[in-house]
Amino acid sequence: MAAKRHPCILVFVCLILSLGPNHGAFCTAEAQSFVYSGFNGADIILDGVAMVRPNGLLQLTNISDVRGYAFHRDPLLFLEYPNGVARSFSISLVFGIQSEFIESSVDGMTFFVAAGKNFSGTFSGGFLGLFNDSTDGSPDNHIFAVEVDTFKNGEFMDMDSNHIGIDINSLFSIQAHTAGFYDDTTGLFTNLTLNNGEPMQLWVEYDAQTTHVNSTLAPLGVAKPRKPLFSTTTNLSDVLKDPSYVGLSGSTGPVNTQYYVLGWSFAMDGPAPAINITNLPKLPHGHRKKARSKVLEVVLPISTAVFIALVGTGIFLIARRRLRYAELLDDWEVEFGPHRFSYKDLYHATEGFKDKRLLGAGGFGKVYKGVLSTSKLEVAVKKVPHESGQGMKEFITEVASIGRLRHRYLVQLLGYCRHKDELILVYEYMPNGSLDKYLHCEEDKPTLDWTQRFGIIKGVACGLFYLHEKWEKIVIHRDIKASNVLLDREMNGHLGDFGLSRLYDHGTDLQTTHVVGTMGYLAPELLCMGKASPLTDVFAFGAFLLEVACGKRPIRQDSQGKQIMLVDWVLENWQNGSLMQTMDKRLQGNYDNDEANMVLKLGLLCLHPFPTSRPAMRQVIEYFDGDTSLPVLAPTHFNVNMVSMMQSREFIPVIISYPDITTSIGTFSDLSGGR
Ligand SMILES: Nc1ncnc2c1ncn2[C@@H]1O[C@H](COP(=O)(O)OP(=O)(O)OP(=O)(O)O)[C@@H](O)[C@H]1O
Numbered sequence: 001m002a003a004k005r006h007p008c009i010l011v012f013v014c015l016i017l018s019l020g021p022n023h024g025a026f027c028t029a030e031a032q033s034f035v036y037s038g039f040n041g042a043d044i045i046l047d048g049v050a051m052v053r054p055n056g057l058l059q060l061t062n063i064s065d066v067r068g069y070a071f072h073r074d075p076l077l078f079l080e081y082p083n084g085v086a087r088s089f090s091i092s093l094v095f096g097i098q099s100e101f102i103e104s105s106v107d108g109m110t111f112f113v114a115a116g117k118n119f120s121g122t123f124s125g126g127f128l129g130l131f132n133d134s135t136d137g138s139p140d141n142h143i144f145a146v147e148v149d150t151f152k153n154g155e156f157m158d159m160d161s162n163h164i165g166i167d168i169n170s171l172f173s174i175q176a177h178t179a180g181f182y183d184d185t186t187g188l189f190t191n192l193t194l195n196n197g198e199p200m201q202l203w204v205e206y207d208a209q210t211t212h213v214n215s216t217l218a219p220l221g222v223a224k225p226r227k228p229l230f231s232t233t234t235n236l237s238d239v240l241k242d243p244s245y246v247g248l249s250g251s252t253g254p255v256n257t258q259y260y261v262l263g264w265s266f267a268m269d270g271p272a273p274a275i276n277i278t279n280l281p282k283l284p285h286g287h288r289k290k291a292r293s294k295v296l297e298v299v300l301p302i303s304t305a306v307f308i309a310l311v312g313t314g315i316f317l318i319a320r321r322r323l324r325y326a327e328l329l330d331d332w333e334v335e336f337g338p339h340r341f342s343y344k345d346l347y348h349a350t351e352g353f354k355d356k357r358l359l360g361a362g363g364f365g366k367v368y369k370g371v372l373s374t375s376k377l378e379v380a381v382k383k384v385p386h387e388s389g390q391g392m393k394e395f396i397t398e399v400a401s402i403g404r405l406r407h408r409y410l411v412q413l414l415g416y417c418r419h420k421d422e423l424i425l426v427y428e429y430m431p432n433g434s435l436d437k438y439l440h441c442e443e444d445k446p447t448l449d450w451t452q453r454f455g456i457i458k459g460v461a462c463g464l465f466y467l468h469e470k471w472e473k474i475v476i477h478r479d480i481k482a483s484n485v486l487l488d489r490e491m492n493g494h495l496g497d498f499g500l501s502r503l504y505d506h507g508t509d510l511q512t513t514h515v516v517g518t519m520g521y522l523a524p525e526l527l528c529m530g531k532a533s534p535l536t537d538v539f540a541f542g543a544f545l546l547e548v549a550c551g552k553r554p555i556r557q558d559s560q561g562k563q564i565m566l567v568d569w570v571l572e573n574w575q576n577g578s579l580m581q582t583m584d585k586r587l588q589g590n591y592d593n594d595e596a597n598m599v600l601k602l603g604l605l606c607l608h609p610f611p612t613s614r615p616a617m618r619q620v621i622e623y624f625d626g627d628t629s630l631p632v633l634a635p636t637h638f639n640v641n642m643v644s645m646m647q648s649r650e651f652i653p654v655i656i657s658y659p660d661i662t663t664s665i666g667t668f669s670d671l672s673g674g675r
């Protein structure tokens with residue numbers, strides 16, 4: 001932790017002095033206490049984005065995803081000599097929080113005592129600018145902090161999005177309490193909304209004798225309530241180092257929130273000096289109603305009735321909003337709730353979607369590697385730009401229900417998150433990346449051996465069979481290809497990317513209007529009529545089989561730039577009796593002849609232009625298991641009259657939107673020409 005570091009000279013001076021009779025006098029004489037009402041000319045050091053505005057207002061943060069700090073310039077001696085017991089101290093703080101959204105202020109601010117003032121290695125957001133994911137919780141931090149937290153971080157077990165907490169070396173508060181205060185006259189607890197845009201005051205006292213830490217909050221102008229908001233016990237002798245700095249931090253996440261400090265006072269061994277509130281700097285005019293604090297300040301003693309009426313109205317409004325909210329999220333919340341991730345968690349998991357976390361980008365968005373901070377689970381996070389509108393709910397419903405799919409050879413979809421115009425999908429992380437990288441790497445690089453390839457093929461077949469027949473609904477994958485087969489640590493293949501799939505209930509018509517997929521894997525009937533079915537997946541699976549066995553892409557270009565279909569080339573070789581010549585040269589002949597022969601033939605069978613002539617995945621599994629042997633095929637099996645098929649369908653509109661179709665159709669016409 002950066003905070004461990006401190007100026008050596010100063011330590012030295014302090015040590016020398018602390019050995020002498022006038023212990024502490026030099027280092028801390030003038031700095032035993034301070035009070036700032038406004039920060040113009042204050043003896044503070046700023047770091048991060050923090051700044052003092054012309055009116056003396058200390059602004060810790062100004063935009064999203066930043067950290068800002070203010071330190072009292074001189075370090076202080078917190079431990080008594082020679083027994084090392086932490087001394088009593090107290091602070092008082094007048095702060096105000098304004099946010100671009102009334103609903104959320106992300107993340108929070110703190111008062112802290114730390115051994116250093118270099119916080120360069122820390123994170124913004126929920127880490128409050130004090131820790132990072134590796135330092136959080138470490139006793140080496142030597143940090144005592146009081147958090148004014150306006151966001152509920154599940155990973156740190158925050159109680160709510162509006163609390164004060166006591167943190168010792170960690171964001172897991174040792175104790176926390178919803179923001180509010182106990183009225184001196186009535187003794188009743190009144191909630192306070194931290195981000196209401198109004199100034200409020202916080203007092204914190206540490207008592208060396210009892211090791212109690214008292215925290216007290218009140219709106220500005222209300223005298224310090226006698227009963228603290230909460231009191232906790234922690235012996236700071238084991239936490240603090242000598243000397244230590246006192247500081248303030250503000251930290252934002254994805255929401256632009258301003259954490260302001262109007263006044264700050266501190267005292268060692270006694271109560272913090274009172275902040276003169278008459279000449280504090282003003283907060284910028286927010287677009288916020290002042291109703292609440294005015295009510296508390298003026299109306300409460302006069303008219304409890306008005307207050308009750310207001311609270312009643314508030315409860316009514318909240319209840320009504322809750323109801324509306326519930327209606328909106330109703331069916332997803334209940335069914336898919338567990339699959340929803342918060343943007344913040346994903347943001348932190350991927351270090352703010354940093355480029356160095358980028359795993360790759362596909363046709364639908366970028367994929368980042370992430371580590372969930374609570375479970376330390378590695379995930380792949382895919383960002384798909386998507387207008388929130390008509391299709392969104394449908395899409396999410398689908399995604400979420402796919403999230404319930406679980407199979408050994410499928411890449412598990414862990415959940416999703418919606419953020420602005422993005423849909424973010426969270427998948428289990430596959431350490432060895434996608435299969436295409438191994439198949440199509442440079443000639444001299446080591447590649448996968450046949451056993452691995454055959455294992456991957458069988459795995460993908462199992463996964464696809466599960467999608468087609470074993471689950472409660474028929475799931476058509478629609479984008480089977482080598483880049484969507486991901487490899488785990490043991491090089492097992494897992495079929496991934498259901499982003500494009502659509503779900504159908506068993507028995508309903510499988511007609512759809514959109515053609516999705518990747519050229520070279522698209523079945524002719526899909527191109528002609530946009531009709532996806534399990535058998536169009538089988539077609540793509542066939543293309544995949546040849547790709548894995550031959551180590552060549554389904555469509556490639558020859559030296560003249562002419563497109564060559566892999567299937568044509570394999571078929572040609574078969575017809576010439578040289579089928580095994582098509583096997584990947586990098587295997588150097590090291591493969592099981594029967595297995596290779598079966599994969600090639602099965603690939604061709606799956607690539608049959610007539611859907612009805614293709615095997616279902618159930619049969620494919622039987623072939624692999626050896627339960628059924630592959631039908632005896634002659635090369636002529638493929639000589640079908642494509643022309644008559646084409647004439648009976650309306651494929652012309654499709655040609656207009658899919659220029660590449662001429663290539664595909666050309667291919668199958670060639671097949672018939674071979675008769
Ligand atoms: N679960 C995952 N684990 C590890 N790496 C992944 C994972 N998902 C995707 N990747 C990596 O991210 C890259 C991009 O994936 P993406 O799905 O966006 O593109 P694609 O598969 O090439 O095309 P498509 O958009 O058609 O799926 C992949 O090639 C792969 O290397």
Ligand SMILES: *[C@@H]1O[C@H](CO)[C@@H](O)[C@H](O)[C@H]1NC(C)=O
Pocket residue numbers: 001002003120121122132133134135
């Ligand atoms: C966390 O902070 C420590 C101490 O400053 C630093 O060494 C480390 O690199 C930081 N980790 C990250 C991930 O930034």
Ligand SMILES: *[C@@H]1O[C@H](CO)[C@@H](O)[C@H](O)[C@H]1NC(C)=O
Pocket residue numbers: 048049050051062063
């Ligand atoms: C936020 O503060 C930083 C540092 O003071 C400054 O560079 C940046 O321009 C500010 N941004 C905005 C939007 O005010």
Ligand SMILES: *[C@@H]1O[C@H](CO)[C@@H](O)[C@H](O)[C@H]1NC(C)=O
Pocket residue numbers: 002118119120121
């Ligand atoms: C803070 O610490 C980092 C290393 O953690 C170092 O690179 C940097 O120079 C330090 N900054 C200051 C101002 O000392």
Ligand SMILES: *[C@@H]1O[C@H](CO)[C@@H](O)[C@H](O)[C@H]1NC(C)=O
Pocket residue numbers: 160178189190191
């Ligand atoms: C105060 O807030 C807490 C948490 O938001 C809530 O449970 C409680 O009912 C509120 N109390 C009052 C008096 O509004």
Ligand SMILES: *[C@@H]1O[C@H](CO)[C@@H](O)[C@H](O)[C@H]1NC(C)=O
Pocket residue numbers: 205206207212214227228231
């Ligand atoms: C903390 O609060 C308790 C009352 O809850 C009080 O008795 C005690 O004196 C307070 N301690 C300090 C240091 O203010």
Ligand SMILES: *[C@@H]1O[C@H](CO)[C@@H](O)[C@H](O)[C@H]1NC(C)=O
Pocket residue numbers: 083084085208209210211235236237238
């Ligand atoms: C706090 O800890 C110190 C050092 O461990 C010890 O000397 C002191 O007695 C403790 N204080 C209390 C009140 O227990």
Ligand SMILES: *[C@@H]1O[C@H](CO)[C@@H](O)[C@H](O)[C@H]1NC(C)=O
Pocket residue numbers: 276277278279
């Ligand atoms: C607070 O400041 C005002 C204006 O500077 C001054 O008139 C007043 O006496 C001060 N109050 C206290 C208690 O110091």
Ligand SMILES: [Mg+2]
Pocket residue numbers: 362483484496497
């Ligand atoms: Mg993909």
